[in-house]
Amino acid sequence: MSELFQPGQHPDADQLSAFAEQALPAHERQSVLEHLAHCVACREIAYLAGEAEFEELAAAGAAAAQVPSARKSRISGWFSGWNLAWAAGAAVACLIILAVELHLFTALKSGETPSTVASGLATSKTPPVARRTTPGQEPIMPGGKATQGTKKSVTPRPDVDVDAAPVTSALNSEVVDSAILTGRDAAELVKMAPAPAASAGKSSSAGIPVGSQSAGAASRSSASTGTVVSGADAEVPADTAEISATLNNELVDTAKLSQKPPKLPSHFAAVSTVSKGRVELAIDSAGSLFASKDAGKHWTAVSPQWTGRAVQVAFVTASRPEVRAYNAAPLNRAAIAAPALADKMQSETPSAASIGNSTVSGIVTDQTGARISGAKVTLARIDSAERRDVTTNQNGSYAIDRLVPGEYALEVTAKGFAPSRQTGIEVSASQPTIADVALRVGSEAAAVTVVSEGSTVETKSIPVSTSIKGEPAGIRAAVFQLTTDSGAIWTSSDGRHWKSK
Amino acid sequence: MDSAIPQPGDLSLPLESATLSPVVSTIEINPTAAVDAAISEELVEKLWRTAEGSACGIGPQEFAVILDRVGRRCNHGLPAGIDPSPSQRMEFYSALRLPELALAHACAMGREIGWERFLSLYRTPVAKAAVAITRSSTLGKELADSLYAELFGLKNSEGQRISPLASYSGRGSLMGWLRTTLVQRHIDFHRRTRREEPLEDLDPPALPLEPPTQEVDLLGRAVARTLKALDATDCFLLSSYFLDRRTLIEIARLLKVHEATISRRLKRLVRETRKHLVENLRAEGLSERQSEEALGADPRDLEINLRSLLQKSSSAAFPVQVEPAGPEQK
Numbered sequence: 001m002s003e004l005f006q007p008g009q010h011p012d013a014d015q016l017s018a019f020a021e022q023a024l025p026a027h028e029r030q031s032v033l034e035h036l037a038h039c040v041a042c043r044e045i046a047y048l049a050g051e052a053e054f055e056e057l058a059a060a061g062a063a064a065a066q067v068p069s070a071r072k073s074r075i076s077g078w079f080s081g082w083n084l085a086w087a088a089g090a091a092v093a094c095l096i097i098l099a100v101e102l103h104l105f106t107a108l109k110s111g112e113t114p115s116t117v118a119s120g121l122a123t124s125k126t127p128p129v130a131r132r133t134t135p136g137q138e139p140i141m142p143g144g145k146a147t148q149g150t151k152k153s154v155t156p157r158p159d160v161d162v163d164a165a166p167v168t169s170a171l172n173s174e175v176v177d178s179a180i181l182t183g184r185d186a187a188e189l190v191k192m193a194p195a196p197a198a199s200a201g202k203s204s205s206a207g208i209p210v211g212s213q214s215a216g217a218a219s220r221s222s223a224s225t226g227t228v229v230s231g232a233d234a235e236v237p238a239d240t241a242e243i244s245a246t247l248n249n250e251l252v253d254t255a256k257l258s259q260k261p262p263k264l265p266s267h268f269a270a271v272s273t274v275s276k277g278r279v280e281l282a283i284d285s286a287g288s289l290f291a292s293k294d295a296g297k298h299w300t301a302v303s304p305q306w307t308g309r310a311v312q313v314a315f316v317t318a319s320r321p322e323v324r325a326y327n328a329a330p331l332n333r334a335a336i337a338a339p340a341l342a343d344k345m346q347s348e349t350p351s352a353a354s355i356g357n358s359t360v361s362g363i364v365t366d367q368t369g370a371r372i373s374g375a376k377v378t379l380a381r382i383d384s385a386e387r388r389d390v391t392t393n394q395n396g397s398y399a400i401d402r403l404v405p406g407e408y409a410l411e412v413t414a415k416g417f418a419p420s421r422q423t424g425i426e427v428s429a430s431q432p433t434i435a436d437v438a439l440r441v442g443s444e445a446a447a448v449t450v451v452s453e454g455s456t457v458e459t460k461s462i463p464v465s466t467s468i469k470g471e472p473a474g475i476r477a478a479v480f481q482l483t484t485d486s487g488a489i490w491t492s493s494d495g496r497h498w499k500s501k
Numbered sequence: 502m503d504s505a506i507p508q509p510g511d512l513s514l515p516l517e518s519a520t521l522s523p524v525v526s527t528i529e530i531n532p533t534a535a536v537d538a539a540i541s542e543e544l545v546e547k548l549w550r551t552a553e554g555s556a557c558g559i560g561p562q563e564f565a566v567i568l569d570r571v572g573r574r575c576n577h578g579l580p581a582g583i584d585p586s587p588s589q590r591m592e593f594y595s596a597l598r599l600p601e602l603a604l605a606h607a608c609a610m611g612r613e614i615g616w617e618r619f620l621s622l623y624r625t626p627v628a629k630a631a632v633a634i635t636r637s638s639t640l641g642k643e644l645a646d647s648l649y650a651e652l653f654g655l656k657n658s659e660g661q662r663i664s665p666l667a668s669y670s671g672r673g674s675l676m677g678w679l680r681t682t683l684v685q686r687h688i689d690f691h692r693r694t695r696r697e698e699p700l701e702d703l704d705p706p707a708l709p710l711e712p713p714t715q716e717v718d719l720l721g722r723a724v725a726r727t728l729k730a731l732d733a734t735d736c737f738l739l740s741s742y743f744l745d746r747r748t749l750i751e752i753a754r755l756l757k758v759h760e761a762t763i764s765r766r767l768k769r770l771v772r773e774t775r776k777h778l779v780e781n782l783r784a785e786g787l788s789e790r791q792s793e794e795a796l797g798a799d800p801r802d803l804e805i806n807l808r809s810l811l812q813k814s815s816s817a818a819f820p821v822q823v824e825p826a827g828p829e830q831k
Contacts, residue, residue, distance in 0.1 A: 012668055013665075013668070013678055013681040013682040013685055014668050014669055014670045014672070014673065014678055014681075016681045017673040017674070017677035017678045017680065017681040018670070018672040018673035018677075020673070020677060020681070020755060021673040021674060021677050022757050023672045023673045024672065025578045025579070025580075027580040028575075028578075030733055033733040033734060033737055034733035034736075034737075036737050036740075037733050037734075037736035037737035037739075037740050038736070038740070040740070040744065040745065041688070043737075043740065043741060043745055044688060044745075045681060045684045045685055045688060046681075046755055047741075047745070047747060047751055047755060048634060048684045048687070048688070049634075049677070049680050049681045049683075049684045050751070050754050050755045051633070051751070052630050052633040052634045052680055052683075052684065053630075053677070053680060054754060055633040056626070056629055056630060056633055059629070059633075
């Protein structure tokens, strides 16, 4: 016991601190413990000293715990933990954006515009068309391969498969149609006419190839057949609106037809172009649409707002569309009927007695020249009960073959249009007969009778001059018209913004 | 090295050389007679070097005197009446916290270098301990400042300065000693201020107790015998837990055992105490039923007995806040 500050029996600070630190010998610890058991004051001192020590240690521990945490907080800056993931993600996103931009830039430089890419993708989804090719013929594949094939200078081939790509057939139909509308020389028509229906039945005379090989192929086939195209002037009865088009106003200069096709950004060949002032539209062989505001000097891709590939573009006025085709086989009217003929061959089985080698084909359109698909065409022989029923295809064309020469009556009906009946159609055995029908908008109950005046189309010149009396209902304003491979028709006033018709 | 600091082995150091500091030390160090004869000079020098006596401003001979005084005061760690052997002395000296012992006594001797070392080592811990004790930074600072003044030395009636640091034996840590001293001073301060409180603020004096009934008297005697039979540790546990309302963790922290150990021991202690109490009641002539009924007496009647039995000291450091219940009632 200390005699300094704790006189008497109380342990001093040295003993109490040593007791708390277990530093006292056993006998002294026991004596201190006995004293603590009975001395509340010394117990208070001991407990209070112990609490103070514990708080000091706790404070020191907290401070020691704060030091690593503060150091850790200093170490863990923005560049640690998930912050690195964010930075890495941002870097990857930047790389992706840069790669896309580079791809687009290179695509633009190489001609693959976004629209081209899109159409290419759409094209790639299109299943390849099974075709029969003659030995040595390079198959025309849809999409880029076909386009590449057209870029080569291929020698003309005489025979083209009937089951050519829809693009080709549709294009050729329009080409032929436009060629007819331009009033070309009948001799040229004769030269470019395909094989007769009989040979077409062998599926070797309908298709028109694309590009430079088309004209040669068509002319060679026409030269070998010497088909005479017969036409008829349309005369509308007085009780109906008389529709006729002055095709001479829209004659396309022959020189234009043979002019050099524009160089499109895609570097593909242009298969269809149309112009309206300085605005020109062009479709390349890949089905992409390009527009030019400066008469073809600079072309920009038009983003496709349609499904499928664009196959033909035209400028539709109050009368008929203006179409230019480059190096395509023009005036091949029989080519129009060929696909339809091939399509209907197997579904139509005429009676054995009436089987002949004559053909009647034509195009069913409305008053604006838009083609009507699914129209029912009935050809009835006057002097017998023979009737042949066909339906127009997607291009609005039809063809009836294996006809016995004679006089026929043609009746066309379509939903939403007034029926049309055309009589006095002479079908000869030597040449196919062309019978186009323009339907009027109206109820099906209304009857439109078309009386044919001319029996045979002159081979030298086609008197297709017509006059418009009054403005029939349904005539549209002058717009661009685009036809896709699926037959859908889109219209646009500026060539860039298109609406489905 | 300071010229005033004696060199190792310099046993002829005059007393004046040890009191050159401004503070006049009252520690009487006789370099020729105070040193324990059982300690060789080599051992003293070794202990002195271990204690870093030169850094505290004391020489080996002075340190030897300090060791001798501490050893004799504590009987070298042996119970009273046992004469320690040289080995026991050496064992006792070696177990001491020699650096802290040298520093504390150097400060008690008024060595300036020792005070500088002391302040550099313990100024901040003492301040923190004072704040922790008083739970106030202001009071803690005042408490620490007052302790420094006291540690520096107070003159006694004979004009000699007496520093509490001279009572440090080196068995425990110097910081523990300082903390305990701070607590003592804090409690002394609390006692003084409590005594200075106005009388009307004090609780009214307790009414004279009614004479206990026979049953309570029997119970009181039985409780007294039961508690007297407890050893010091059990009595300390009961006092701390039931009288001081200390928590298990506080008791465990003081005794340096686990809290669960205190809990188990308290449970067993209460059970055995009750058992012994019933036995003592039956020894007083009560039946078992009467003994059980006696245990259900009002604890407020037993509180007086328990406090008088468990708490011999009448001077409470802090006023008793809650009337504790007897362990039997728990």
